[in-house]
Amino acid sequence: MEMKSPFSFSLLSLALLVVASSCGPAGTTTASEPESGTGGEVKVAPDAPAAPTGEGELKGTLEVQAFKGGYGLDFYEDAAKKFSESHPDLIIKVEGNPRVWEQLKPRLVAGDPPDLMYPGWGMDHWALVADGQLMTLDAALDSPAAGGNGTWRDTFEPALLKLGQQNGRTYVLPYFFNVNGWWYDKSVFDANGWAPPQNYTELLSLCEKIKAKGIAPITYQGKYPYYMMFGMVLPWARSAGGAEVIDRMQRLEPGAWKDPAVLKAAEMIVELRDKGYFETGATAMTHTESQADFVVGKAAMIPCGTWLFSEMKDNLKSTNQLTFFLPPVLGEGKGDPGSVIVSIEPWMIPAKAKNPDAAVAYYKYMTAVGVAKRFVATKGTLTAIKGSDEGSLLPVLQEPSRIFKASGDVWSWQVRDWYKEMHTEVENALTSLLNKELTPEQFVDRCEAAAEKTRYDASIVKHTL
Amino acid sequence: MNGKAARGRFIASFLAPAFALYGIFVLWPLVQAFQISLYQWRGTSDVVRWRGLENYRELATDKVVAEAVGNNLYMLGVGGLLIFALALLFSHAVLANSRLSRAFESIALFPQVASTVVVALLWQFMFHPQFGPIPLLQKSMGLGEFESGWLATPSVALPAVTVAFVWFATGFYILLFTAGLRQIPGEVNEAATLDGCQGWRRFASVTWPLLWSIRRTAVTYLVITVMNTFALVYLMTKGAPDRRTEVMLTYLYELAFTNSEWGSASALAVVNFLLVMALAFGVRLLFRRDPTAART
Secondary structure: OOHHHHHHHHHHHHHHHHHHHHHHHHHHHHHHOOOOOOOOOOOOOOOOOOOOOOOOOOOEEEEEEEOOOOOOOHHHHHHHHHHHHOOEEEEEEEEEOHHHHHHHHHHOOOOOOOOOOOOOOOOOOHHHHHHHOOOEEEEHOOOEOOOOOOOOOHHHHHHHHHHEEOOOEEEOOOEEEEEEEEEEHHHHHHHOOOOOOOHHHHHHHHHHHHOOOOOEEEOOOOOOOOHHHHHHHHHHHHHHOOHHHHHHHOOOOOHHHOOHHHHHHHHHHHHHHHHOEOOHHHHHOOOOHHHHHHHHHOOEEEEEOOHHHHHHHHHHOOOEEEEEEEOOOOOOOOOOOOEEEEEEEOOEEEEEOOOOOHHHHHHHHHHOOHHHHHHHHHOOOEEEEEOOOOOOOOHHHHHHHHHHHHOOEEOOOOOOOOOOOHHHHHHHHHHHOOOOOOOOOHHHHHHHHHHHHHHHOOOOOOOOO | HHHHHHHHHHHHHHHHHHHHHHHHHEEHHHHHHHHHOEEOOOOOOOOOOEEEOOHHHHHOOOOHHHHHHHHHHHHHHHHHHHHHHEEEHHHHHHHOOOHHHHHHHHOOHHHHHHHHHHHHHHHHHOOOOOOHHHHHHHHHHHOOOOOOHHOOOOOOOHHHHHHHHHHHHHHHHHHHHHHHHHOHHHHHHHHHHHHHOHHHHHHHHHHHHHHHHHHHHHHHHHHHHHHHOOOHHHHHHHOOOOOOOOOOHHHHHHHHHHHOOOHHHHHHHHHHHHHHHHHHHHHHOOOOHHHHHOOO
C-alpha cells in the first residue's frame, strides 16, 4: 500500500510524456508559431499582395526551393546558372529534397519563406491561398514574356493556367503537367494481334481475349485509389453524363454524386471486377508494385498519368513499348470521347518573398519556349508552355501530346486538392466498392454524404470552378 | 529559521533545472496543444481563427474517431490478452534456467530493439499476398486465401496488425514477468510444494497473486503503448482498407498533415491524452488492492 504515492507520480509523468510525444507534430510546430494578438477575435487572411512584373533591375539573392521528385533538381539549377549569366548582380540558390514541404511549412509560419517555390505534393497550396501566404500573379502574367512577343500569360496553355486560379486571380503556375489515361505495351499487343480499345464495349471483348491468354487484363494502384478515380470513375462519369456532371460534383451541388452517370461509372468498375478482368490482389498493391506487374507483362493495361515512364525507367526492358491511350469511355456516352483529364504541379511565390522581382524574372526565363523545350526533351514530360512539345519528343510522349492537342475538352479534378478530407472519404469508399463491401448505389450515397458534409462545413474554404 | 530558508534554497536550486526542463518540454507543449485545439489553424501561416469547442464537437460526431478508438481498444483487449498469455508462458520457460532458456531470454527483446520500420516491413512481407509465409502456409493447409492478402482484406486487416504488434511488444513483458517471478521468494514456492500445491493450482493461488505489482505496471504500460500506437500501423497499412486499421494517432496525423486541420488534430491529441489518463486511472482502481495484503 505504501507504493501508492510514488506509483501514481510515475504514472502521471509517464502519461504526460507519452502525450507530449503523441502530440509531437502540434507541439513542435507551434513552438515557432507567433500566436500573439489572436486573443479570440476572428482574424481574416490579409489581402494577398501582387507579385511584381520581373522587369526591374535584378540584384541580391534569389532563393528557389523545389520538390526533388522523379525529374530531379538539375534542370532548375542549370537554368539558374544560365539565367544568372545575364544578371551578374543576382545570386541564385536552388535547393530542394524529396520532402521539401516539411522544411517549408515552418518557414512559412515563421514568415521567412523562399522567393520562389515548388513545394511538392505534401503542401496544401490552397491552404496557403486561404491564409494569404501567396502573391497573386496576374500583374506579372500581363507583363511581357521573357524575350518573346506577347504577354507572359499567352505563353501558357490556358486550360492549365486556369488550374491555379481562384475568383479570377492567379496564385500558382504550372510548369510540367500530367495527362492521365491508360497504358498498354505495344509490343505485347502487336504480338497478340490486339488493338487498344476505343470504347468500353471494345474493352470488354478485349479483356476476355487477354484473360484467355492467362494475362490479367487490367491492374491498378489499389493502395492509392485516386489513380482509379482519375483513370476510370471520373472519365466514365463524364462520358456517361457529360462535362456538367463533373462540374456539379466539383461545385459540391446537392445530388451531384447521385447522378445516374456516376452510378454508371461505379457499375462499370463492378462489372470489370466481377468478370475477373482486374489483376488478383491489385487492391493491396502500391503504385510501383502494380506498375511493375504491368511492365513485366503480368497485366496488359493500367491507368496512370504521363509520369509512368520516368517512374518505371529503371525497370524497363528494351522490348517494352509503353503506349498511352485515353480511358475507353462509353461508345454512346454524352461526354466528348476525346476528353482529357490533366493535373499540374504548381510553382508559387510566397507573399513574404524578399526578392519577388527576381523570382518572376527567373520563372519567366524557365517558361521561355526554348528552355521549356529543353525540359521536355531531357525530362520526358510535357510542359504547360505552348509549343514546348514541338521539338524532339520521346516516343512515349507522342501519343499524350497528340491527344492533348487534339482534345476539345481538357479538364481537371480539383476536388482532390480543394477538399482533402472529402477526397479521402471518396477514395475509401472506392476501396470498399472494390472489396464488395459497398454496392454501386451505396458507393454514390457515401460520396454524396461526404460532399454534403463538406458543403455544410463553414471552416472549409469553398472553391469555384 | 534562517538556516531553514537557506536549506530550502539549496534544495530548490537542485530541483529547479528538472522542473524547468519538465515545464518547457512537457507541460508547455501540452498547454499549447490544448490552446491550438480551440482554434482553426492550417499550419501554413500564423493565421488562426477562434473556434471554441467546435473542434471537439466535430470529433464527437466523427465516425472515423469512433472507429479509430474502437480499433485501439481492440488492439488493447485482444493484443493485450495475447501478450500477457505469451509473456507469462515464456517467462516461466525462461526460469527453467537451462542454456536454451538463457539464450531465449536474451533474444526475446530483439523485436523491441529493432526499429519499428524494420518490424513493419517484416510483417508486410509476412502477410504479402504473393510470397508472404503466412498466406503460403494458409494455402498449403487448405485454409483458402485472401486475394488481396491479409493487410488489404477488411475482415482480417486489424487482427493481422494486432499480431504484428503482439510480436513486437511481447519481449518487454517477458522481461517484466521474468523479473516478477524471480522476486517471488523461494520459500513460498517450497511451502506450496510441501502442501501439495503444484502446476496450475500453484500458479493460480500463489504465483498470480504475488505478481500483483508487476501486473499493475504491465497493464498500465500496455494501455499507454497501445493507445499511442502510431508508427507500426502507419507504416504497415496507413489505416487501410477503408479505416479498418485506423487508430487515433494515424487519424491525428491525417488531420494535421493531409487535411491541414491542426486545430482538430490538437483536439484529438487532447482527447487521446484524457482517454489514456482515464484508462490508466481505471487500471489503478482495478489493481487498487494488493490481493496478498488482503489475506492477512
